[in-house]
Amino acid sequence: MEDRKLTVRAVERALDILMCFTKNTDLSLTEIAAQIDLHKSTVHRLLNTLEERGFVIRNHATEKYRLGIKIWELSNHLSQDDDPAVLLLPEMERLRDQLGETVSLYLRDGNERIRIQAVQSNQPIRRVAPVGARLPLTVGASSKVLVAFAEPADQQAILDSLEWSSVITREEYMKQLEQIRENGYATSYEEREPGAAAVAAPIFDRTGKVAAALSVSGPVSRLSVDTLHQFAPVLIESAKAMGIMMK
Template identity: 70%
Template sequence: MEDRKLTVRAVERALDILMCFTKNHELALTEISSLIGLHKSTVHRLMTTLEEKGFVVRDSRTDKYRLGMKIWELSTHLSHSDDPAVLLLPAMESLRDRLGETVSLYLRDGAERIRIQAVQSNQAIRRVAQVGTRLPLSVGASSKVLVAYASPSDQEELLNLPNWPDVVDKEQYRRQLVEIVEKGYAISIEEREPGAAAVSVPIIDRSGKIAAALSMSGPVNRLSAETLREYAPVLREAAREMGLMI
């Protein structure tokens, strides 16, 4: 029984290490040790095994680690039959071509949102959205859409998390959530990122639940509040059609 517990613990620690790379492209041994709270010698043993199996690669010049090809190999075997990032990509590309700005797709994961798909604007000056980026739910148009269409219990759980930012007024945030549901969209101007503006709408699946948040974003010199509101109906119609696909 004890051996089994130790084995499970080792697996959990190895997975914790891999999850460190969701926010970092490269990491040194000391950085990984600090992130997961384990001694360097323990991390080194785990990294050695992960490296031997191809899940991480060590750069001998910088002595830093990055994800290995084995991760990519596993990802190629994922089923894409019901993956919104794959199913909705053509519609997102069509929306980008129509509006001329970057289009992104977000899912909620606990107290964060993840950008699972993005179609970059073709304009010279554009907002580049990286797939896989994790962002807080306290700010941003897509964040508020994902929270606004969550259940009341989920909303309260999020707002009462210990790490909820003190600078974000909870009562004002709750009022914003009500307004978003009433309007069917949310906008943000330099709320999370200087120089960037966005409008986001919910994608409601065939069961009537929110499946994702669809967002269009770009530089503030092209996207005023008035322009974002004008684009909102276009996004809502696109999201309605996307909802029929999932």
């Protein structure tokens, strides 16, 4: 039993290492060890194994690591039949063409949201939305949508585990969630980053549970508060259509 526990722990640590690359492309041994709070000698042994199997590549000139070819091979074998990033892309492109702004798709992962797909605006000045970005659940239109429409037990667990600051209190946040549920959508205006605005709506699966958040974002020079609210009905209809597409 002890050997089994050690084996499982080694797998968990190896996966923790791979997850470090969700935020950075290249990382040193020291940076990885700091992120997962492990001794460098332990991380070095795990990295050697991952490198031998092709899951990471080491740049000998910089002594930094990056994801290897095996990750790409695995991703190519993902089923596209129920992958929302692939399944919903045509509707996202249609919405981008209709509204002229960047369209993003988010899923919740614990206390973060992940941008799993984005269709960039064709405008010369636009908000670039990198796929794979992880963002906190306390700020941003998409974050608030994912929390506002979560199942009551999930929502309570999220609220209990979030870190609150002087920027927004739990009480203020809960009032916002109530308004979002009433409106059916959320907006943010320079809330997460200066110069950016967004409006987001929930995508419900066929069981009625919130599966993702759909957002339209861009610079505040084009997206005034009034414009965000004007976009909302179009966004909600698009989100409904996407919900029908999802299995």
